[in-house]
Amino acid sequence: MRGPLILAHDIGTSGTKSSLVRPDGTIAASESRAHATHFPRPGWAEQQPADWWDGVCRNTAALTAKHSELRSSIDAIGVSGHMLGCLPVDSTGEALRPSMIHSDCRATGPCETVRNRIGQDAMYELTGNILESRSSLCKVLWIKANEPDVYERTTRFLQSKDYIVGQLTGSYDSTDYSDASHAQWLDIRTKSYAADVFVELGIDPAKFPCLFRSTDVVGKLTQEAARALNLPTGIPVVAGGGDGSCASVGAGAVNIGDTYCCLGTTAWIAATTAEPFIDRQRRVFNVLALDGENNGVFGTVQAAGRSVDWVMGLLGETDFARFDDLLAGAQPGSEGLIFLPYLEGERSPIFDPNARGVFFGLSPVHQREHLLRATVEGVSFALRSVLEVMRESFAVPALRLIGGGGQSALWQQMLANVCGVAIQTLSTRSADATSLGAAFAAGVGVGLFDGLPQATQTIEVTEERPADASLADRYDTFFRMYQDLYPQLKPAFAQLRESLEFTL
Template sequence: MAYFLGIDIGTSSTKSLLLRENGDVIAIGQQAYDFETPHSGWAEQDPETWWDAAKMTIQQILHSSGIDSSEIKGIGFSGQMHGPVFLDQAGRSIRPAIIWADQRSAEECREIYDRVGQTGLYNTVCNPVDSGFMAATLLWIKRHEPETYKQIATVLLPKDYVKLRLTGEMVTDPSDAGGTSLYDVRKLEWSSTLLEQLNLSQDIFPTVCQSSEIIGAVSADAALETGLPAGTPVVNGGNDQTMGALASGAIQEGPVMLVIGTGGTLFTTIDSVVVDRALRMHTYPHCVPGKWHLLGAILAGGLTLKWFRNILNTSEPYSYDEMTRKAAAIPPGSEGAIFLPYLAGERTPHMDSFARGVMFGLTVRHTQGHLVRAIMEGVVFAMRDCLELFKELRVCPDKILAGGGGALSPLWRQIQADILGLPLVTVDTPEKSATGAAMIAAIGTRCFHSFEEACRTTVTFGEELQPISDHILRYEEYYQFYRTLYPTLKQGFLGVSHLEK
């Protein structure tokens, strides 16, 4: 029996997963960690933390599964996006990685838009630039740490650093390269035009190979550190969104993958490059060759409920089950309480780091249940904003594939179906990004002969949920009003940010 190892390098933990060739998940290992915040708004991680966590989780699954490591026929990767790892000529990390959550490079983002313009980004890389993205971070390093910048020989993405430690190869894939805002997703190459405009050397960027390509093998040194056999094939992999999409069966046009975790994402596969001229969302290459995907992202999804639970003044911990039980007794629309979930600023569609959370329309009749339901609805209204952008681009999904913590709540699932007006199916595949990484390993080593075969064998779905027609009509009224609030409050958000200083 053949087995395949998927390794997902996340922001809060690394997960390794063992997949049997029949699609069964055999073992999962996890090692948690945090990121450092040396200054307010900064977010850094030591790349060695990822490598140590990968080694530990590999040992966990070898121990728990009881298999012989020689039965592992391929290894694939998934990882957090955007943030660069800085390597010297010898391939050593020269400072902590600056990850996607970092906000220090707002000035460099403005500089890029001043130099290149929105139209220039549309024509070169097809994507916006934000703090924490490699493009802006490199300019920050160049300006504020010039001695560090002079030492940089190569920049990698997080998963690619762990692949380097495993194989000795410096390679990335199109999906992760797209998230740097330096990669031309139309031509599938580093954008020489933008790099020249930003005065960045193309020599520091790695080779880009397809996600399903074998890029190397476990080295003798890595074999000693991990317990994996030297020579085991290593398949390139992709960013956590596209690996999660693979494990959700989102490899064809039609469905939209909605994941509410800490934040929230809306992902749909497209067969040709479709780009929003206003750069309110992202267009990235898919892990499936010849396909791309649209990605809308909000910064506070499940985070909003966690925040609200933490501020409640109760003698006993307030469980999510109790919160949703109270919310379920409240009618759709929360009797006029409307929540803007911008607790951490917002990306799609506003791209506004100054945006703030708002609970609008409160009266004395509103209870905890009203506020919980309004928060759940507000998160999905924000996801509806992403869906409306898809429709503007003539991409019209026909059903929702739901994942993340937001798919665990029956109430929240129904709210998603009702506000988006689409049938909803839960994806039961566990640890989707790590599963996708294992699937891509099986595809790359030809255990599965197509992406479709991999999905048929591995992906599992729950029961389909239909939107409720009366709720669709009610939520449509509320959504149209919700859309007026951000433009009305935008200047206020900016004003209060100055007061905070």
């Protein structure tokens, strides 16, 4: 395990992973720790920043204990983290409240305020992102309106990876273009803070951190952090990036037109473009790439892997080694059972926080295997609905596949069949893409690579699964039914939300 090595920390929705990455993209060693998400009220989702840092410290300590020789081999530290958060910190970097995370959609009132004062179309045109209650901008407004003492004490509003960078370097004054653009804090064309929007909404622009490319070195490991991690002081730390943009790099999707799918707790399809992709129906959104130059167009399925985890738990299945066997126990189409994977509302292409999960078509013929297969097919239909938006503007002959769900051979083939594209698996482990992106950004920052294209040259397509044409008609039929269900249920979803709020 001789150097150089890059230490990458990935702050995920369900846990923190720390990996030692070689410049060729292989993982020398990794450690993971779970952390909790708290749901104090319907629509709320929070995490404790101390849990993220505890995971970073414990993971790194475990790595150094098992591989003591690595301590002097680490050339740089990179961090990725879940996006669309909102964490207020004071001048010392202390968190003033739990962090709202991406699935928190409490800020419906502030969202209406922005819609009325700025306009939905104007916000999308300016930021490249859909105005919704999950927006970090709306979360800032929620804090200002509901926790004014917290707002007044706030020195900086941060994303998850920014807090960890602060813990490592002692400076809580950096964010990168990927996180800031997705937060709806930026004019996506000028790549500067949307100052006019802040002024109109009464938000203090001084409460936001300095902007950097993800590859920029923003500090070095402090003595205090080095003690906590059992590492030498002075290791360079880069600004890092949002998990979606880091995953794009880890998938090797750094050139214009590269398209991939991530099957994780949240799933998405993303493509690299030279300019923001402005969809007049506002079904997809834009995030600046780690290089601060290119753009990523994304369509996100909010509760993809979460839906699969939920139904597996419901069925009493804790051994995911049985996943493919269970999936194979039902035929394509699940005997007419269709699942809408809206357990946490939905993002692309409908952007409706009121939407909820639905099994449609249940009958006595349906068994455990049908429930699982319908859930996985429902997530695949949701991803196809995203892909259809992109196909209106450019061809997508194949999708690179990353994320934990990508380890299932049957899900790979199902996704190919549902979407009608070839699914490509990569030479790197599908679950490591986000960590690789964070590591490669750090490697560029300290000169191990000339740029991200060079860093990703070792990522190769190792297998391609073409779509099974014999299943196209069947899946097309069920996909059309899937698409027809949401418009009919939309009013009922809104009524349900109102009823729940009334009874609280």
